[in-house]
Amino acid sequence: MDTTAAGWTSGPLLGFDTETTGTDVSRDRIVTAALVHSVGPGRDAETVATWLIDPGVEIPPGASAVHGISTEHARAHGMAPAEALDEVADALADALRRGIPVVAFNASYDLQILEAELARLGLTTLADRLGHEIAPVIDPLVLDRGLDRFRKGKRTLTDLCEVYGVTQDGRLHTADVDVSATLDVLRGIVARNPDLAGIGLDELHRRQMTLHRDWAENFNEFLRRKGKAGDVSTVWPL
Known part of the structure; x- marks a missing residue:
């Protein structure tokens, strides 16, 4: 697939998001996953696939309060993790093999927990399905932190929707809604930084590796000055 400017800005994108039992990628489990195949701005240009998964463990009340999925609901209606996550991984691998970038907000988290889950399930x-690093990936959070590094305020998906003029209906933390909002935020970032449209996907992936490393090094130094452990990984996306 063409990875020139015209290739990625006008070509398809595959948005990815998960909702989980917690924030520890090595121990927590995926409860829902969403893939949104987008061929242009607007919801009419999107094809959505979602998975509800029985994680096999209790979903903590705090996690349920975020994404709205209870243990009881997941047990009654969810797929077996191995079946669901094998389908998710196959779809991601198929897109990446064809040069379609995976777009995820805070991509490191979603990709790390997916890889941990697949390994835990013996999948x-x-x-390994790709036979190389997981790429190309586009992470609007990494781009925003790197390209507008001195802007004050939080950088949650809700915050970035406001910064980039993305209208959302208050249902964020539903995986498919989060993905659609993430794709819109990416388009807003490109509109403000049109040079991004002038580079290929491989270069964009490498640029994000550098942007994340620079941000993480600066953030770790900030933490150390505050007397805290500065141990944020400088490696992106995995």
């Missing part, structure tokens, strides 16, 4: 990881 082939996404990286």
Whole structure:
């Protein structure tokens, strides 16, 4: 697939998001996953696939309060994790093999927990399915932090929707809605930074690796000055 400017800005994108039992990628489990195949701005240009999963463990009340999925609901209606996550990984691998970038907000989290889940379930990881690093990936959070580094305020998906003029209906933290909002935020970032449209996907992936490393090094130094452990990983996306 063409990875020139015209290739990625006017070509298809595959948005990815998960909702989980917690924030520890090595121990927590995926409860829902969403893939949104987008061929242009607007919801009419999107095809959505979602998975509700029985994680096999209790979903903590705090996590349920975020995404609205209870243990009882997941047990009654969810798919077996191995079946669902094998389908998710196959779809991601198929897109990446065809040069379609995976777009995810805070992509490191979603990709790390997916890889951990696949390994735990005895399934082939996404990286092994590809036979190389997971790429190309586009992470609007990494781009925003790197390209507008001195802007004050939080950088949650809700915050970035406001910064980039994305209208959302208050249903964020539903995986498919989060993905659609993330795709819109990416388009807003490109509109403000049109040079991004002038580079290929491979270069964009590498640029994000550098942007994340620079941000993480600066953030770790900030934490150390505050007397805290500065141990944020400088590696992106995995």
